[in-house]
Structure formats: C-alpha cells, structure tokens
Amino acid sequence: MKSEQSSVLILGPTATGKSELAVALAQRLDGEIISADARAIYKELTIGTAKPPLHLRERVPHHLIDFLEPTQRYDVMQFRHDALTALEAIRARGKLPIVVGGSTLYISALTGTFFAGPKADPRIRQRLEAHPQELLRKRLEEIDPQAAQRIHPNDKVRTVRALEVFELTGVPISRWHKESKIPFPYKFTKIGLTLDRKILYERINARVDQMLAQGLLEEAKALRAKLTPEMPAYRTIGYEELFQYLDGEISYDEAVRLIKKHTREYAKRQIIYFKREPGVHWVDATGKSQGQLIDEVSRILKELGYPVQDLAS
C-alpha cells in the first residue's frame, strides 16, 4: 500500500449534496475531484445526471465527467483504471484527490478487491442473451454450481456474465472470485452522507421537477435519435422514461411519475449497498445547512490529520 496519506472518498445516495460538499472540501484542502458516477461520464447526459454545474467545475478541477460519447460502452474496470490514473496525476501535482460518487460498483472497485478475469465480450454476450434464461441457468448449474448457488435463477445479467467468463477462460467465475483478488493500491478516508428518508424522497421528487423545468425533455429528444436500448446510457433514469413517452408508449405524466419512483428506488439501493462499506464516517445531513455540513465534515477530516484551511469568508 503506497499511501503515505489517504485520499478522500465521499459516498451516499443521490440528492444528498455530495457534489457541493466535494467542491467545498476541495477548496479547503487544495484538492481535485474524481467523479465516481457511471452516467456523468457521458457527454450530453447533463441535466438528468445532475452533473455539477459548470461554475463549480471551473472553480475546482473535475475528472471523469463528460469524457465519453453516450453511444460508447464503459465498465467498472475501465473506471478503476481511469480513476487510478487521475488519482496519481493529482497526487503528482501535490494536490489531494477527492473521489465523489454514488455508483455503487465503482466505489467498490476503489475500496474492495476485484478479480483479474476477462472483460466483457460483446459478441459472446449477445449470443448468450439470445437464449432463454432457463437454458442459460441450466448451463450455469452444470459448469459452475457454486456460482449458480449465489446467482438467483432469474438474474440473467449475472448468469450471462458467469457463462461469458467461463467461455473466455475455461475457469468458472466462482473460482476467479476466490483465487484472484486485486486490491486498489490506495486507501481512502470515507465520508458517507445520509439524509432522513422522507426528506430524501421529497428532495428527489422536487429535483426531478426542477430537471424537467431546466429542459430535460429537450435533452432526451436530442439523445433519442442516437441511442439504442443496448447502450448503457440509454438505460439512465430520467431518460429511458422520456424515451418511452417520446415513442408514444406512456403519457408524459406517467413518465414523470416513473422517473421519480425509479430515482427513489435507486437511492434506496444505494443506501442498502453502502451500508456494508466498512470504515465510513457517516454524517447525517438532515436539518443541516450546506455550511454546517461542510464544517462538520471539515472537522472530521481535521481530526484525522488533514490540513483543512479555514475559509473565514
């Protein structure tokens, strides 16, 4: 572990104010921000992904935002690589890396271990996906009973991935998981944001209305022509529902209702996932102003030895 000093990692469900906190901390700690967000990576998905606004990005350098075409594929190990590159570059500049994000698996890639197996092969994947799940499941039970035990019979995504790994390497994925563990070479001080569930949901609902007022529908219209359902960017909350509306499948009101619902469900999944992340300094943002929140987190970091500058402005 080559970490003289840890970097900072801010995690938590959507709409808790992570981005703003990150910028404020970057200013007090002379840092730069690395986004761990599997949708903010794409250009043109701007309003719906709640990217930090330009004026914040001008104040503090942000990395891994807006660097991919929405038609491109990306995955967690590419993220791991890109994040590592960015992190080392920031450190080389003598600055503090601050990772911020809500993409659960991306966070895990930085705090946990991954296996050195093969990456996705679109051709194999496509071929496997064409088969009915029952058949894929049967095959998984034959080649990797251990994985079959952990993967639910209905979970096609994981079934396909397991079969793909086996086809590419001849080694069952369960063995990969057991025998190949590569940790991320840097440690993080983890700050987790929480918010009273009810307030969080209200905030999500309000934010969706705000996104629509800002022109989310126009953005979705422009994207509809370029994206197909196979592309990850297509499956983005706030866009997929509007695509359905634009295709005449559901009403506008229904689309809006679904965006809110899906975002709430997403936030809940994030909460559950992050719960098991070890060593997080949890900070409850309920009832606190932006300033109070920043002060509280600054205090925590100061106690941990970070050189927090007091901005008496």
Added chain:
RNA sequence: GCCGAGGUAGCUCAGUUGGUAGAGCACAGGACUGAAAAUCCUGGUGUCGGCGGUUCGAGUCCGCCCCUCGGCA
C-alpha cells in the same frame, strides 16, 4: 333537522349466499465482483368507525351512537 351515499392497509378502493380480509399506488427489507442510474429477490404493513345484539362463527345481518360527503331545508 330530514333524505341519500359512505367510513376496510399510509392513499384510492374491492370484499360472493356470514367462515378471523385483498388489489393498485405508496412503502419496507435484501442480494450484488468488468452493463451497477444496470440486474434480481422477499414482504400486506389492518381495533374492517365505536358499542351492544343475533349466530358455533359477523367486514358481511340487526339496533344505537360517532364521523365524512352530497341533496333538501
């Protein structure tokens, strides 16, 4: 005050000829190793307005009371 309709889950409601209640929405818990804002699993959460009565048994039938919404005064 009179007439009518109604009080069942957080909300909107369904509930056969009496057999200790269920649907949508909302919500809760969980899984997760290269698609992760993805994918998948589990869960009905209840003084059936209240009190009595009939009955082996009442959300359901009877009586009284309370409350809500219409209409007439």
